[in-house]
Amino acid sequence: MKKKRHRHNVYVIELDPRVYSIARFRRANPDHDITKPCVYVGCTGLTPEARFAKHKAGIRASHYVQRFGLRLLPKLYAYANPMPYGAARDMEVELAIALREQGYAVWQG
Numbered sequence: 001m002k003k004k005r006h007r008h009n010v011y012v013i014e015l016d017p018r019v020y021s022i023a024r025f026r027r028a029n030p031d032h033d034i035t036k037p038c039v040y041v042g043c044t045g046l047t048p049e050a051r052f053a054k055h056k057a058g059i060r061a062s063h064y065v066q067r068f069g070l071r072l073l074p075k076l077y078a079y080a081n082p083m084p085y086g087a088a089r090d091m092e093v094e095l096a097i098a099l100r101e102q103g104y105a106v107w108q109g
Contacts, residue, residue, distance in 0.1 A: 008088035009081040010095055011048035013040040013055070016068040020105055025064065033103025039073065040065050041096040042109030043088040048072050048081075064107050 015038040019025050025038070032038075040062055044051040052072055055065040076099070080091055096108040 006082040006084050006087075008043060008045050008083055008085045009048050009051075010041065010043045010077045010083075010088055010091045011051060012073045012076040012095070012099070013042075013052055013065055014038070014070045014073050015040055015064060015105075015107070016070055019064055019068040019107075022064075025105065025107060028107065029100065029105035031100075031103065032105040036103045036105070037073075038068075038105040038107075039076075039099060040069065040107045040109065041092055041099065043092040045085070048074070048077070062107065062109060 017038055019038050020029075020032065042051065042062070046054070049072065052065070052069065055061040055069055058066055077095065083091065092108065096106045100106045
């Protein structure tokens with residue numbers, strides 16, 4: 001029997017702090033600790049690097065990542081990857097909640 005490969009990943013992208021000047025982003029993060037970065041959390045069937053490149057190129061992109069995305073933050077997600085689709089979808093939500101509780105300003109995909 002062939003072992004099924006897990007191919008989905010969660011990822012975290014650091015956003016330029018200027019994103020916090022957008023009222024909708026600010027309202028979603030009222031408890032932001034200014035010493036922590038603003039981030040975008042998502043999940044993908046691609047590598048995090050490939051997905052980030054697509055965001056920046058405007059392909060199925062988050063407006064916040066396309067405009068304000070700076071770099072991937074693998075220290076916040078690499079431990080979890082890869083995983084099955086359902087686990088990645090759940091982990092995206094859990095990771096976004098956990099980072100927000102730690103004071104990050106989070107936008108979730």
